[in-house]
Amino acid sequence: MGVEGIGASVVRKEDRRFVTGRGRYVDDIKIVGLTHAHFVRSPHAHAKIKSIDIAAAKGMPGVVGVLTGQEIVDDKVGNLICGWAITSKDGTGMKMGAWPAMAPEIVRFAGQAVAVVIAETKNQARDAAEAVVVDYEELPVASDIRAAIKPGAPQLHPEAPGNVIYDWTIGEEAATDAAFKAAANVVSLDITNNRLVPNAMEPRAAIAEYNDAEEHFTLYTTSQNPHVARLVLSAFYNIAQEHKLRVVAPDVGGGFGSKIFIYPEEMVALWASKKVRRPVKWTGDRSEAFLTDAHGRDHLTKAEMAFDKDNKVTALRVKTYANLGAYMSLFSSSVPTYLYATLLSGQYNIPNIFAEVISVYTNTTPVDAYRGAGRPEASFVVERLMETAARQLKVDPAELRRKNFITTFPHQTPVIMAYDVGDFGASLDSAMKAIDYAGFPARKAKAKTEGKLRGIGISCYIEACGIAPSKAVGSLGAGVGLWESAEVRVNPVGTIEILTGSHSHGQGHETTFAQLVAGRLGIPISQVSIVHGDTDKVQFGMGTYGSRSAAVGMSAIFKAMEKVEAKAKKIAAHQLEASEADIVIENGEFKVTGTDKSIALPMVALAAYTAHNLPDGMEPGLKEGAFYDPTNFTFPAGAYICEIEVDSGTGKTSFVNFVAADDFGTLINPMIVEGQVHGGLAQGIGQALLEGAVYDSSGQLVTASFMDYTMPRADDLPSFKLSHTTTLCPGNPLGVKGCGEAGAIGASAAVINAITDAIGNNKLEMPASPDRVWHAIHG
Amino acid sequence: MYETTYHRPASVDEAAALFAKGSDSKYLAGGHTLLPVMKQRLASPSDVIDLGKIKDLVGIEPSGAGIVIKAATTHYDVANSDAVKKAIPALAHLASLIGDPQVRYRGTIGGSIANNDPAADYPAAVLALGATIKTNKRSIAADEFFKGLFTTALADGEIITAVSFPVQAKAGYSKFPNPASRFALTGVFVAKTPAGDVRVAATGASQNGVMRVPAIEAALKANWSAGALDNVTVSTDGLLSDIHGSSAYRANLIKVMAQRAVTAAG
Structure with missing residues (x-):
């Protein structure tokens, strides 16, 4: 039975329903009397709504209701909130503009909803939405950071003069400046971190059902954290009380962060379901996903690194402008600050760091956490600087990194994070060996004779996962705690249900979480079910993001399991007339060590529920819950190296090899870990080579479909060579660190370092499209 | 998609007659252009006449x-x-x-x-x-x-x-796909006639659609080899410039794709 425990590459239990088309997504849910919502969206990026005429739409066939932004304001539905308060360097709070779920007066990005039509069928709703006449007065547009911060820029929100939301700093400025003055060498880079569109396979969707008699709402929605959705919807939006709102996130087809947030559409669906007294469904299409799912990244950064005469890094200075779009999404404020600048030390011993982050409003879709969330941007800054420094200092890039690695732990960086454990040299060694780093110069020379430009690029990333110690994040401005909860229910027949506040939307929790339980008890994973994604079933939870489900979610299960096992051992000892201390659990049996006496788990469970013969004073039943609050972040780290070839005639980059050596601590299911790394690498490579959201100067999203937004496809990617070096995380009982975001965090710098190495020009922006690479080669 | 009337004629004549009868008819072949724009409600033909089931075609x-x-x-x-x-x-x-x-x-x-x-x-x-x-x-x-x-x-x-x-004496095609859509960012077809004339056409590059490339035709007529194009410059006049490629990049692609097409043609 141990073959299905931790460390086994067990085939995923959930895949039977997914690969046979029997998953149950929001759009699959059928409810009697269902109506369909279609949003009327602004075609303009910035405009004043002079009038909305809904009379014609109301009279269209099948229309149940037409509701506008003014009505949602009149009904006192709360504005969307941002859950992390950031304080500027001058001590003032962040300058947040109001974001009503539908715009009553001003629209600030193309695609923002101004009204919604509810009708009997989807097509009727769409027909009637076309009959809503909105008279707009167009306003000047700030479509990117530069346009938003220049003097005389169009002003988005009266609350944020100059469109600046906050100007925040971290680290010691004076000491950093002094270190730069004393430096033997300084390396400097201007970096654009390109804006990305998450594009989960399943678009967002919501079904809201209002029960008049009970004054109770049910919301089925594509969420990574249904409890957080319920909390925010009830506490801030004045739509439903928490105990009168059930939120269900059934099968969800990918999130990558974009389904953490509470969006206007589900708020409107809930509100509208009560207004029209009918269940209301909205399923976004791909175009709406491009226009309204929170985008990721979008930084402009100037970064400098100081070195002493021995090529040791003495200081890092970073100034970043972050584009948060037209409104502040739920965790947008934290992404370019505490999830970004706190990782700027990378894997290196950097005594002085100072970073300033200025977040600005633009007339674009809101920007928030997307796979990696701040950490890819930080890793890119540090690893591009390291590579640039190696070239400038004329030293081997691997050796420069090795010289500056942190080698003793715990290590306190100058930017909050205290790294608990790691072996950065081991990951780099593993990656260098896998790619035959020593043989590269010969391969490059050979490629040159064949007319090809070959390059190699290294990226040594570190990230902070297992988000997060509640007290720590609370002190930094977070509005929530980031613990997790679990409940272990042993049924009277010995099967087990695990209720978890984590949410699986592709991660494979139904398998990995079962592996933990099955391994501890020595039973098959088929005897264990995972229950998640329903606020009526699961006690509470903070959901899945930030590579936290193993480190935090499974640790909660671990704690609950310990409680269950302790009680079960008491029962077994009582039944077997043995000492509790002598009971061990093996292969689903409770055994008395050194004897042949044992009792099987189902018999222990049955005894717990019949309660005919329990120890004196023991309560019946076998069910325990636990909340787990981590003591620190976890720090997955690794080394990625890629070797590429550039076709100088077309600028096209092809992969020769890509190796990844990661340290994730304990691996629960190596096959699933591999899949997570593959997916992350695809997104990191996608950012480096392919993906980029582009707005024109009028604020129209030019890359609003797959015809223009280049999603990575299988034939864009190499076969990855993965390896693992392991240091166990001391901060949680399982020794796990998290693996979901690593690929997206580490890959892009490796790719850009390799291309710039190949072409001999360090000035290259992402995505490094063939056009851009060709221009970088030929001018 | 708005409502439309779908027809499946059995002959070309029947298709043409149906087309004439409709107030705003469209022919449907593979549907890759018409159906997406209909789904986006950018086209609303009164009649859609499917040519795909006409055996003679x-x-x-x-x-x-x-x-x-x-x-x-x-x-x-x-x-x-x-x-x-x-x-x-x-x-x-x-x-x-x-x-x-x-x-x-x-x-x-x-x-x-x-x-x-x-x-x-x-x-x-x-x-x-x-x-x-x-x-x-x-x-x-x-x-x-x-x-x-x-x-x-x-x-x-x-x-x-x-x-x-x-059938020409030599023919070759080389395509550089748009990374997103996989349409031709630039594709070049080269052909040499039995009489020794050369015809070169580029797609994806021009603001006016497919175009002949006289500079390349002249060079290849003089010397049918990839190397013959090394010093040819393709004008950027009238070429497309967008997020996927500048006009200079497309002008370069016309030359490079032509060279590869010649190599492929032998």
């Missing part, structure tokens, strides 16, 4: 010194046709590069050239090979057929029935 036939591909023949069938591979392997190769397998199973040669998308592959072959477009009314030489972006010499309601390709 499907098939590939050798014809004298050439090959005739009937209009509703799919890209997949052209790419895998022994007759095409034997007569004009570059044409089968071109068809094999269009879209993805799903597209190649449904898309048709007639639909592609009637639509004349500036980034479609087929127009480059039709123009470079000097093909003749046969319609239900007449025959049109390739040089007279393509009239600019999404515009052709076809009259309203006129139906392409076949494309007749002559």
